[in-house]
Amino acid sequence: MSQKVLVLNQDYSALTICSMPKAFLLVYLNKAELIAESTSEKLHSIHQTFPYPSVIRLNRYVYFPYKGVVLSRQNIFKRDGNQCQYCGSGDHLTLDHVIPKSRQGRTSWDNLITACKYCNSKKGHMTPEEAGMRLLRQPFKPSFVMFLRNFSGILNQQWLPFVGSKTEPIY
Known part of the structure; x- marks a missing residue:
């Protein structure tokens, strides 16, 4: 049931x-x-x-x-298929700000992605371009x-x- x-x-x-x-x-x-x-x-x-x-x-x-989707850790993970948006790994997942908060990056659907701890620390306070990392998929707000x-x-x-x-x- x-x-x-x-x-x-x-x-x-x-x-x-x-x-x-x-x-x-x-x-x-x-x-x-x-x-x-x-x-x-x-x-x-x-x-x-x-x-x-x-x-x-x-x-x-x-x-x-x-009638929107609540911005939460679990919903970001669901949107991203529970995989790192840099390397595709499904282990040790965290959230990452594409544009870092230290550079006025917002906590929003369009700026948050799922990342593994390794990729998140490798990227650090840089943008993906500065770190030489490519996103598998651009973040978006789902309806x-x-x-x-x-x-x-x-x-x-x-x-x-x-x-x-x-x-x-x-x-």
Whole structure:
């Protein structure tokens, strides 16, 4: 029962991902409707069988003023695939400011990357160009839907009509 469920707002926009028990409860209490269900699993009680939710839609619109991805260490690691953006290593990971803080580099999505301890100390207080190091990928701020789709670690095929495929751009 560790499967996750995509929750859509009343206007069918992706809102969040929740646990299956919470999604089932929302549907059972008529606070949400079932949009897509698992074809391979069912929920059973003593007397009834219920569909196993995969996508649900809330019956009331939920105003969600900030629909962005929180800047955190774990989210930077997810965005960068848990690998150093200089050498590709997955060991001893830290965060690195592309433009060092000592040179007024900001703590932002566009300036933070995942780096291993070796590359981070080799770069030191220099820019990657000054240190003779190349970035594997430029840092960027992911959109909320992009983060749900690409970096949450969960992508159910039934979610694709609502969050798009990994190759589709997000506007």
